[in-house]
Amino acid sequence: MNVLIMGCGRVGARVATTLDEAGHTVTVMDLNPSSFRRLPPSFKGTQAVGNGMDGPALERAGIKEADAFIALTQGDNRNYFASQLAREVYGVKQVLCRTYDPLRAEIFSGLGLQIFSPTALGASVIVSMLLGDQAAKG
Amino acid sequence: MYIIVAGGGKVGFHLAEELLNANHEVLVIERDPARARAITEELTDAVMSGDSCEATTLDLAGVARADLVAAVTGDDEDNLVICEIARNRGVPRTIARINNPKNELLFKRRGIETTISATQAILGQIEQKLPTHEMIPLLQLHSGLELVEVRLPETAPVAGRSVRDVLLPPESLIALIVDPGGVPRIPSGETRLNAGDVLVVVTRNESMGKLREALIGAIHGLDT
Numbered sequence: 001m002n003v004l005i006m007g008c009g010r011v012g013a014r015v016a017t018t019l020d021e022a023g024h025t026v027t028v029m030d031l032n033p034s035s036f037r038r039l040p041p042s043f044k045g046t047q048a049v050g051n052g053m054d055g056p057a058l059e060r061a062g063i064k065e066a067d068a069f070i071a072l073t074q075g076d077n078r079n080y081f082a083s084q085l086a087r088e089v090y091g092v093k094q095v096l097c098r099t100y101d102p103l104r105a106e107i108f109s110g111l112g113l114q115i116f117s118p119t120a121l122g123a124s125v126i127v128s129m130l131l132g133d134q135a136a137k138g
Numbered sequence: 139m140y141i142i143v144a145g146g147g148k149v150g151f152h153l154a155e156e157l158l159n160a161n162h163e164v165l166v167i168e169r170d171p172a173r174a175r176a177i178t179e180e181l182t183d184a185v186m187s188g189d190s191c192e193a194t195t196l197d198l199a200g201v202a203r204a205d206l207v208a209a210v211t212g213d214d215e216d217n218l219v220i221c222e223i224a225r226n227r228g229v230p231r232t233i234a235r236i237n238n239p240k241n242e243l244l245f246k247r248r249g250i251e252t253t254i255s256a257t258q259a260i261l262g263q264i265e266q267k268l269p270t271h272e273m274i275p276l277l278q279l280h281s282g283l284e285l286v287e288v289r290l291p292e293t294a295p296v297a298g299r300s301v302r303d304v305l306l307p308p309e310s311l312i313a314l315i316v317d318p319g320g321v322p323r324i325p326s327g328e329t330r331l332n333a334g335d336v337l338v339v340v341t342r343n344e345s346m347g348k349l350r351e352a353l354i355g356a357i358h359g360l361d362t
Contacts, residue, residue, distance in 0.1 A: 053214075053215060054240070055240055056240075075215070076191075076219070077191055077213070077215040077216050077218070077219045078215050080215070080218065080219055080222075081214065081215035081218050081219075081244075084218070084244060084247075084248060085244050088244055088247035088248065089243055089244055089247065101192070103192070103193040103194065104191075104193065104219070104223070107193060107222060107223055107226045108222070110226075111222065
């Protein structure tokens with residue numbers, strides 16, 4: 001699978017590394033070249049400096065060949081914008097968008113993207129660790 | 139009609155004024171509390187301080203009964219999100235200001251009406267060749283020198299400092315300071331730099347990055 005990841009923070013670098021090790025074709029984009037230090041020396045994928053909200057930058061990073069796009073910057077709005085750009089303008093089939101704000105996550109999830117909210121996920125994990133799985137569900 | 143204007147900058151402020159004159163019910167939502175206070179003086183109770191990208195803010199503003207939401211902030215990603223939340227809450231019509239003309243297609247695909255201001259359209263064209271609009275190359279001088287315009291953002295590390303305390307790259311010089319009121323001054327060592335000032339700076343071509351770092355700070359919007 002050809003995957004384009006926007007944002008080489010801790011999560012982005014880890015996702016990129018895992019997919020790369022599993023034999024997928026990975027490109028990681030970040031505005032800041034120093035973010036790529038988080039990738040291990042063994043990383044075989046491509047590093048692209050650029051803004052994922054910018055069409056031409058996405059094209060340079062190979063969006064047209066991508067089977068999947070993952071938005072992992074710190075900004076919910078930036079992630080949503082870039083994700084819709086990938087889906088609506090470049091026709092990427094699978095688009096994952098990190099959204100910290102659970103309210104926004106709820107709204108975005110009906111709009112053609114796969115949304116995951118670390119805030120909601122984290123909260124439910126914490127509650128289930130504390131009270132056990134049953135209590136978390138109830 | 140009840141119209142929510144998201145963003146109380148120049149565009150939002152003047153839009154609200156016109157709409158109020160036309161006897162519409164208007165609420166401007168502005169994120170920066172200082173700016174919100176400033177426009178409250180003119181628009182009185184038609185202003186609310188808050189972040190329009192938060193669904194709770196829009197709910198507080200009574201978005202569900204709004205006939206129209208106009209998202210006119212300076213950030214296209216924020217305007218997109220504001221329109222999506224508004225539609226989620228059942229607003230029949232949303233209009234977004236787009237600051238970068240390249241983004242028009244995306245808004246169209248999302249079914250959101252757009253408008254580009256002439257100034258922004260021009261800026262957008264220039265921006266395509268520039269990293270951000272806070273720093274605009276004006277003129278290439280001979281022997282590797284360049285004349286650059288730098289607009290100091292709120293977050294500028296040099297805001298509030300005097301010129302003599304600013305560590306510029308080698309062979310760089312602040313030649314002129316234009317304050318937000320449009321008054322030009324030739325700076326001395328004592329001159330204080332303020333957010334909103336526009337500086338005309340002479341620097342070496344290869345020092346552009348360092349100059350940006352010194353005056354503007356790290357490029358905003360970085361992922362870490």
